[in-house]
Amino acid sequence: MAQVIEWVNPGEDEIIWRYPNEVIKWGAQLIVHEYEVAVFMRDGKIYDVLGPGRHTLTTQNLPLLYRLVGGSNSPFKATVIFVSMKQFQGRYGGETQTRELAPVKYYGVYWFKVADPVLFITEVVGGQSLYDTADVTKFIRAYFNEGMMKHLSAYSIVDLFQNLDMVSTQVKVKLMEDFRRLGLELVDVKIEGVNTTDEWRQRLFWIMQTGNAQAVMQMDTAKQVAAELGKSEGAAIGTGMVVMPQLLQQPAQPAQPAQPYAGGGVPPAGYQQPAQQAGQEICPYCGKPIPAGARFCPYCGHEIKRCPNGHVVPEGAKFCPVCGAKIE
Amino acid sequence: MGKETSIVEKLELVIPGFHGYKKKELIREDDRLVRGKVADTLALARREMERALQRCAMVSCAQLVAIDNLRKKLMALESRVRHAEAGYRGYFDRVKFKEEELNRLLEYDAKMIELAEEILNEVKALNGQIANPQALGMAVLNLDDKLVNFEEVLGKRMSFAAGE
Ligand SMILES: [Zn+2]
Ligand SMILES: [Zn+2]
Numbered sequence: 001m002a003q004v005i006e007w008v009n010p011g012e013d014e015i016i017w018r019y020p021n022e023v024i025k026w027g028a029q030l031i032v033h034e035y036e037v038a039v040f041m042r043d044g045k046i047y048d049v050l051g052p053g054r055h056t057l058t059t060q061n062l063p064l065l066y067r068l069v070g071g072s073n074s075p076f077k078a079t080v081i082f083v084s085m086k087q088f089q090g091r092y093g094g095e096t097q098t099r100e101l102a103p104v105k106y107y108g109v110y111w112f113k114v115a116d117p118v119l120f121i122t123e124v125v126g127g128q129s130l131y132d133t134a135d136v137t138k139f140i141r142a143y144f145n146e147g148m149m150k151h152l153s154a155y156s157i158v159d160l161f162q163n164l165d166m167v168s169t170q171v172k173v174k175l176m177e178d179f180r181r182l183g184l185e186l187v188d189v190k191i192e193g194v195n196t197t198d199e200w201r202q203r204l205f206w207i208m209q210t211g212n213a214q215a216v217m218q219m220d221t222a223k224q225v226a227a228e229l230g231k232s233e234g235a236a237i238g239t240g241m242v243v244m245p246q247l248l249q250q251p252a253q254p255a256q257p258a259q260p261y262a263g264g265g266v267p268p269a270g271y272q273q274p275a276q277q278a279g280q281e282i283c284p285y286c287g288k289p290i291p292a293g294a295r296f297c298p299y300c301g302h303e304i305k306r307c308p309n310g311h312v313v314p315e316g317a318k319f320c321p322v323c324g325a326k327i328e
Numbered sequence: 329m330g331k332e333t334s335i336v337e338k339l340e341l342v343i344p345g346f347h348g349y350k351k352k353e354l355i356r357e358d359d360r361l362v363r364g365k366v367a368d369t370l371a372l373a374r375r376e377m378e379r380a381l382q383r384c385a386m387v388s389c390a391q392l393v394a395i396d397n398l399r400k401k402l403m404a405l406e407s408r409v410r411h412a413e414a415g416y417r418g419y420f421d422r423v424k425f426k427e428e429e430l431n432r433l434l435e436y437d438a439k440m441i442e443l444a445e446e447i448l449n450e451v452k453a454l455n456g457q458i459a460n461p462q463a464l465g466m467a468v469l470n471l472d473d474k475l476v477n478f479e480e481v482l483g484k485r486m487s488f489a490a491g492e
Contacts, residue, residue, distance in 0.1 A: 165393055166392060169392050169393050170385045170388075172396070173381050173382055173385040174385065176378065176381075176382075177382065187403065188400065
């Protein structure tokens with residue numbers, strides 16, 4: 001009976017499969033299904049590659065291997081690796097730091113597929129000696145995560161929370177390039193969530209309230225920011241403070257509706273961005289816009305603390321950032 | 329020389345090996361050749377699109393997300409064209425086409441190829457306008473139009489081929 005080399009019933013998540021028998025006979029039947037490629041290797045080097053179809057292995061369709069074995073018709077040794085060309089989904093999650101060293105956690109989904117099987121086998125399978133789908137998947141996820149971490153750390157915390165769409169698209173483009181180097185095509189990336197510590201969420205809240213990233217960043221802790229800002233009218237955080245005194249003079253008014261950042265790209269760090277839109281409040285814990293008057297954030301579930309006049313105040317604030325009212 | 333003949337000739341010129349659905353045992357093969365040609369053109373456009381995206385990300389251009397959305401649309405179209413054979417029934421199972429059916433199919437094919445080329449050119453134009461916000465906005469809109477247009481023709485061609 002002729003030898004049959006076939007990847008039978010590959011699982012949903014299987015990227016590669018190594019044919020267990022390394023002794024191949026001429027005349028063997030090679031079955032390569034749609035969305036698959038079969039790669040012949042020896043000593044870590046790639047020789048012949050065959051696409052979908054039913055092939056009888058001959059000296060004609062494996063010319064490089066035939067030459068390698070010195071033109072003999074006796075069985076030869078080779079590793080056959082099947083590569084799936086289907087699209088795969090992976091989940092990721094990790095921690096990194098922003099440009100101002102704020103700790104950030106992130107998670108999401110990415111989709112990828114093999115674009116260049118030879119490069120992929122060379123870089124990943126052969127290059128890392130990973131001959132098993134689980135190992136390959138793990139390697140790709142780690143590689144993705146490493147890139148994600150590196151690229152995200154180039155942004156400021158305000159970018160991440162205020163312009164996540166733009167940031168994630170920019171990061172995706174950079175990751176696409178990283179993936180191409182492995183013979184992979186990164187089809188899409190979705191960042192489902194980013195988060196930071198309470199301390200930094202409150203800092204973020206103050207930055208968005210005052211539009212003054214620099215001044216807020218100079219304070220050691222978010223509590224100090226809250227205390228400083230609440231001290232007295234217009235005192236607070238130095239010359240850069242434009243929005244606050246004005247707000248303090250208008251008690252019981254919602255925060256001034258402000259021009260949202262109008263440019264397209266990610267703005268430079270420390271840009272002035274009063275974040276609130278008319279009638280829109282911002283959750284001090286996750287940075288997302290919440291419905292006016294909400295008692296709980298619909299995104300992160302945190303209870304929303306308010307001053308006696310109903311303004312959102314972050315944890316630890318002694319005074320309302322909008323009206324200056326004392327917080328019990 | 330009839331109109332049909334010139335369409336076949338044009339197709340034969342851009343698609344090596346194309347038989348114009350004249351040999352019944354090669355009808356599916358002809359279909360595969362046409363779709364392969366169109367998908368390859370769209371793949372070129374996608375690669376060009378990725379370059380545009382990279383340049384756009386580098387200069388933080390305002391259309392980044394819009395361009396990425398077009399890229400995804402383009403990718404979806406490419407794989408729809410390339411892997412359409414699954415479940416094909418109808419006309420491609422016929423022994424022979426009636427003349428007016430054949431002409432319609434050829435017209436769809438020619439239109440798909442033409443539109444794929446236009447998409448490729450539009451993407452190239454877009455790539456050339458990354459640093460020019462005004463023109464880039466227009467290029468994005470133009471490309472979107474072309475993609476919508478292509479999708480329409482593809483849809484019609486597919487349901488025609490399925491015998492609907
Ligand atoms: Zn929240
Ligand atoms: Zn208040």
